[in-house]
Amino acid sequence: MNELERIEDYFSGRLPxxxxxxxxxxxxxxxxxxxxxxxxxxxxxxxxSEARNRRKAExxxxxxxxxxxxxxxxxxxxxxxxxxxxxxxxxxxxxxQRQSPSAILLAEQYIQENYSHVSITMDxxxxxxxxxxxxxxxxxxxxxxxxFNELVRHQPDNDRARQFAGLVALRTNQYAAAIDHFxxxxxxxxxxxxxGLFLEALARLKRNQTDDKxxxxxxxxxxxxxxxxxxxxxxxxxEAF
Amino acid sequence: xxxxxxxPADSDLITGLKADGLPxxxxxxxxxxxxxxxxxxxxxxHRLDEDECASAYSDTILTVIENVRGxxxxxxxELSTYIYQIFTNKxxxxxxxxxxxxxxxxxxxxxxxxxxxxxxxxxxxxxxxIAQSDLERLRGLIAKLGDKCREMILAWGEGYSDExxxxxxxxxxxxxxxxxxxxxxxxxxxxxx
Numbered sequence: 001m002n003e004l005e006r007i008e009d010y011f012s013g014r015l016p017x018x019x020x021x022x023x024x025x026x027x028x029x030x031x032x033x034x035x036x037x038x039x040x041x042x043x044x045x046x047x048x049s050e051a052r053n054r055r056k057a058e059x060x061x062x063x064x065x066x067x068x069x070x071x072x073x074x075x076x077x078x079x080x081x082x083x084x085x086x087x088x089x090x091x092x093x094x095x096x097q098r099q100s101p102s103a104i105l106l107a108e109q110y111i112q113e114n115y116s117h118v119s120i121t122m123d124x125x126x127x128x129x130x131x132x133x134x135x136x137x138x139x140x141x142x143x144x145x146x147x148f149n150e151l152v153r154h155q156p157d158n159d160r161a162r163q164f165a166g167l168v169a170l171r172t173n174q175y176a177a178a179i180d181h182f183x184x185x186x187x188x189x190x191x192x193x194x195x196g197l198f199l200e201a202l203a204r205l206k207r208n209q210t211d212d213k214x215x216x217x218x219x220x221x222x223x224x225x226x227x228x229x230x231x232x233x234x235x236x237x238x239e240a241f
Numbered sequence: 242x243x244x245x246x247x248x249p250a251d252s253d254l255i256t257g258l259k260a261d262g263l264p265x266x267x268x269x270x271x272x273x274x275x276x277x278x279x280x281x282x283x284x285x286x287h288r289l290d291e292d293e294c295a296s297a298y299s300d301t302i303l304t305v306i307e308n309v310r311g312x313x314x315x316x317x318x319e320l321s322t323y324i325y326q327i328f329t330n331k332x333x334x335x336x337x338x339x340x341x342x343x344x345x346x347x348x349x350x351x352x353x354x355x356x357x358x359x360x361x362x363x364x365x366x367x368x369x370x371i372a373q374s375d376l377e378r379l380r381g382l383i384a385k386l387g388d389k390c391r392e393m394i395l396a397w398g399e400g401y402s403d404e405x406x407x408x409x410x411x412x413x414x415x416x417x418x419x420x421x422x423x424x425x426x427x428x429x430x431x432x433x434x
Binding site for chain 1: 269270273274277280295296299300302303317318319321322323325326327330333355356358359360362363366367370371373374376379380383384394395396397398399419423426427429430433
């Protein structure tokens with residue numbers, strides 16, 4: 001077996017345990033092996049990047065050579081959606097004073113059902129995070145809050161820690177802190193799925209101070225309109241306004 | 242009428258993306274076509290020019306393909322939502338890049354998964370060595386390999402299995418394809434030295 005094959009077998013998990021351990025030990029003392037591993041990974045990255053560029057050029061060709069197939073009349077659909085939102089927005093502005101508490105009850109119910117217990121396996125980015133989640137699930141909110149807040153202090157961009165810090169605040173009725181955490185979460189732009197706005201809306205519904213319901217409603221509409229995380233539930237909550 | 246032509250369902254596209262060979266390639270093209278309207282939406286919403294949006298959109302689709310194949314898209318959201326969010330983020334990155342006049346090295350592909358397999362002490366050594374590697378030069382050298390070698394290395398880069406490479410390039414078995422591919426990699430290494 002040549003060197004590159006052994007390296008490839010290591011990274012694809014095909015080396016038997018004993019040989020794998022031997023490989024890892026050699027790697028710390030054998031500089032030539034370390035260089036070969038670095039070459040293998042760098043070459044793989046270069047190949048991925050080169051293949052990606054080539055595929056991108058093929059997509060570009062596809063774009064210039066074929067006509068775009070639009071969704072069913074997207075512009076009228078957009079105009080209709082915008083009109084509906086406008087009507088809902090204007091109508092609900094003076095209606096919200098008379099609203100039944102059903103949206104608030106729904107929000108409470110949703111928090112109970114979905115955030116009373118979270119799966120530890122849903123995120124394993126750091127041990128502290130998992131420790132915090134264990135405390136959270138055990139209802140030890142003070143301890144969980146300390147862990148998450150410490151994490152957020154050191155890693156302000158840690159979205160999961162931020163989300164959990166907000167959830168702890170929400171579950172312990174510290175609404176201002178919860179809203180602040182969720183709002184900051186919603187401002188993170190590099191996430192594939194960001195529940196920040198939706199959670200901020202839930203926190204506002206739960207706090208229910210002067211303009212909280214109106215602001216929650218606006219946030220929920222943004223969630224629906226921009227197809228953000230929590231859209232399905234946001235639609236249900238909006239129906240209850 | 243093309244205007245009302247039907248697109249394949251997302252579930253079918255996801256199945257196709259996880260396949261190999263022609264079905265994968267066709268699904269990639271169909272996925273690209275299905276959400277292509279985002280380019281025009283991007284032009285309107287983000288005030289970017291069409292070519293910039295098209296490039297961000299191609300990057301989005303390639304990222305989605307990588308994530309679907311790497312099982313990092315778990316279906317917690319609709320595929321359309323997922324694509325929309327990645328595309329929006331890429332457009333925002335583009336706007337930031339333009340406004341700060343800084344050119345950012347595009348490094349969408351992460352080494353993390355591979356590096357994480359290494360024990361801590363070895364990882365830092367390898368990381369330092371990779372940091373010293375000249376990726377641009379490596380890419381240039383891949384282009385200089387002979388046709389067959391280049392195709393094999395790029396197919397490897399795209400995540401094709403040796404079985405699929407053997408099928409596409411008429412090798413008798415996956416094992417023969419693997420040996421040839423590693424030989425090409427060895428040649429690349431000699432050129433790189």
